[in-house]
Amino acid sequence: MARQARAVETRRLILQGAAVVFDEMGYDAASIKEILSRVPVTKGALYFHFPSKEDLARGVLEEQTLHPNFLPQTSKLQEVVDLAMTVAHALPNDAMLRAGSRLALERGSVDFAAHSPFLAWAKVCEELLEEAKRDGEVLPHVDCRETAELIVGSFTGIQAFSQVSSGLLDLEQRVSAMWRHILPAVAVPSALTRMDTGPDRGARLSQAAAG
Amino acid sequence: MARQARAVETRRLILQGAAVVFDEMGYDAASIKEILSRVPVTKGALYFHFPSKEDLARGVLEEQTLHPNFLPQTSKLQEVVDLAMTVAHALPNDAMLRAGSRLALERGSVDFAAHSPFLAWAKVCEELLEEAKRDGEVLPHVDCRETAELIVGSFTGIQAFSQVSSGLLDLEQRVSAMWRHILPAVAVPSALTRMDTGPDRGARLSQAAAG
Structure with missing residues (x-):
């Protein structure tokens, strides 16, 4: 090498x-x-x-948002959904994602706010939503940054809830429910009916990426 | 005494x-x-x-869900909204609420899962949603437990996001945005138009309770 x-x-x-x-x-x-x-x-x-140790934690935080791969879709709104479903599927077996989330949620002796994965994830999500809006999939009054930050915040708390309720076993079910609740306020009706938000979406994407 | x-x-x-x-x-x-x-x-x-110390932490966790008072409303769905807006308004100045949230989010050396405020808050929320459903305010297909747990999870993550982005200064704005995104999937149209989800809702309720 x-x-x-x-x-x-x-x-x-x-x-x-x-x-x-x-x-x-x-x-x-x-x-x-x-x-x-x-x-x-x-x-x-x-x-x-x-x-x-601080440099190591910052390295983990920066690494985690580069981590998940998801397949390109013709619908950018589906890509936003897929990003969350892919992370929900990967999280129980991915220490990098879990460590980033733990460092972000715990207010320890060092403040990692400036390196918080919240903001990096929200940016990824906002850009996809902006593209989806340009493609006519997102309702005109939607503020893409506000919606992106809501999605990232909600996902994080849902993950903490799932950790307590089932040790992450029900995470995909809960993230799927998040989409069913949030998308009607975000997507135009024709895009809404096309979205695949099934709890097994992450598993199917991961199989397709491997195969 | x-x-x-x-x-x-x-x-x-x-x-x-x-x-x-x-x-x-x-x-x-x-x-x-x-x-x-x-x-x-x-x-x-x-x-x-x-x-x-464990008993003290359990005491704080049990105390925090007994803490917030909110005014009874004719609409039970408005009471669900008010519960979140009241907590969002109180949180920056209420150590009991903040401590409960920190104990719930941090996986420290002791596991407080059995005493997690997640489940207690979700129960309060689920009961209000069930009442709202009996009153015809909630869409028939809504699973009140699923929606209640989603609300509690989302609120918690939004709070963590707000802690990072503004030291909780924008929490009420973010929780108001949560309601605007989630309610269309929960409320029947006639109830939806009546809901007050303004970011100043918590402040107004707190003034009304004091006055």
Whole structure:
């Protein structure tokens, strides 16, 4: 492997290990020692990439919004739905997503507000909604930023509710219900009837992406 | 004061102090010593009412759903809206509500799932929705439990988003937007047009209750 490719791979390994530890323990209880015990890299390599625990947390927060892949659709509004359904499907098995969410929800000793995934997710969602609006799928009075921030906020709280009620087992069911409740206030009637918001949407997309 | 009234007052004082400390520090960093430094009660009195930090946290979680008062309305659906708008208005100045929310959102070293305010709030909300449905205000296909749990989950995440974006200053605006998005999927048209979901609804209710 070329030196640069190896560095990218090492960085990825470290962030993956950090995500597992932040997800399990939260920011304050996590330690670099604990993270080092989970990844096959030297202390020197870790400190080269991430000089502090704060840098590791920021790395995890920045990584998580780059994470999910979803298939392009002809409907941009369907892509907004798919983004949430894909994350809901992936979350129980994706430490990076769970760690980002835990770091965002917990007000620990360090304030990660400036690196909050809330704002990054809302931006992704807002841009898709703006495209959907240009395509005539979104009702004219909808303020895309307001709706995007509502979706991201709601999703996050629904995830916390699902964690308590079922250890995330009912998350896809709950996110599907979110769409059934929110979309009538967002989509034009002809787009609304075409939207696929089934709780198994994330699983079907993930199979299609793998196949 | 009779002995029993004094005991109730002491218990209330302790929970109030515990709420301030849990809100500021989170569960893991909070200590009974810190709580004792904020309330004018003896160590003996505190341990008489709450033998452990866990008992204090459970007390705060149980207290918070008993907390908000809202004025009875002829429309039960308006009461659901009012409950959320009242909490949104009170939250920035109410340590008990904020502490309950922080304990519910943070996965600390103790699991408070069984005492989660999520389920208690959802129950209050579900009962009001059931009444609204009997009164013909709610669309026939609405599953009141599903909608109630969605509202409570969404509210919680919106609050976390508002904490990051504005330190809760825009919370009432965001909760008002939540109602504008969700109600069209819940209310029959004639009830929908009558709902007051303005961001100043909580402030107006609080003035009316005080006046």
